Amino acid sequence: MKILVTGGAGFIGSAVVREIINHTNNIVINVDKLTYAGNLESLDSIANSDRYHFAQVDICDREALDKLFTHYQPDAVMHLAAESHVDRSIDGPAAFIETNIIGTYTLLEAARHYWNSLNGEDKERFRFHHISTDEVYGDLHGTQDLFTETTPYAPSSPYSASKASSDHLVRAWHRTYGLPTIVTNCSNNYGPYHFPEKLIPLTILNALEGKPLPVYGDGSQIRDWLYVEDHARALYKVVTEGEVGETYNIGGHNERKNIDVVKTICAILDELKPNHPNGIKQYADLITFVTDRPGHDYRYAIDASKIANTLNWRPEETFESGIRKTVIWYLENQAWCRNIKDGSYARVRAGIINRSTEESKQ
């Protein structure tokens, strides 16, 4: 298969690209605008593969997308490109409307145009897989309820509202035009190559530098954590074996309060890095409660039984095994973190292979 992955330089997208290149014989075309969240250094381990191609393209650019579809003739699209950080969506929602809604619409139209040009088996085989979040369901207040594939949408933030909009567009393009789409909604991911603005990498890196560990409100918000490589394996299963028109919820059965996630990281660091910075006795001494995020969702929890029962997918990592692996990865990959912190990761873009060189690779 030739799989066009959008957002392949991001946190989850890069895990998907590494999964496909390392564990299958398929070809990947990574289409990424390289916003602040896109980091080609996350793909260093597979960048020299003959089966990997990169194009720096904005998914709002219809002309560029049409050229990519015509040139590469993909069998599937895995659409991950998005603005993804809730706090940024509160400070500046415009980019979320632009990429998550207009970008998804533009990509759907380019895919539809291309799909209509296919015939026979090629047309039959084509898939448009839209990767979304459980945040579209809003939040839960009881301790027992779970989000299922039929939970009504009730997004709370500009981010989740823009992702909800994109999910609706994808379903409409299936219902109205017959485009063979599949949607997945996943819980919070964590793991290697996570941009240091998100809770888990921020906690690890701040702790190592002896900086405050900010926790919103009283830290009682509950998230259902999934190790990113488990998500990547689930997504590959869905794009290759999932049923057209269906939605699959993906989750880790790992509900944790934010404060407990932070304390767990501190305890692992106490063990692995016992030379504490700034004279503190334990990393948990750095925990600092800060004013809660406006509209902060209380609890997310996923019922992932549909994907387990129909596609036989289950996460391989528990939270304990995944968080330990993640802390160790950040300890061993300080250069990746430093390049983000000092902004130099952006400069690798200056040296990227341009699209015309890429096209000659095919």
Ligand SMILES: NC(=O)c1ccc[n+]([C@@H]2O[C@H](COP(=O)([O-])OP(=O)(O)OC[C@H]3O[C@@H](n4cnc5c(N)ncnc54)[C@H](O)[C@@H]3O)[C@@H](O)[C@H]2O)c1
């Ligand atoms: N991170 C999570 O916990 C989580 C959970 C469930 C679902 N999701 C969804 O998974 C997807 C990937 O999330 P992530 O955490 O890897 O995000 P990310 O922010 O790490 O990466 C997003 C990628 O998209 C690219 N991008 C942004 N705007 C673009 C545009 N206009 N054109 C082309 N590329 C563009 C960025 O350069 C970046 O490489 C998103 O759609 C997100 O909504 C994320």
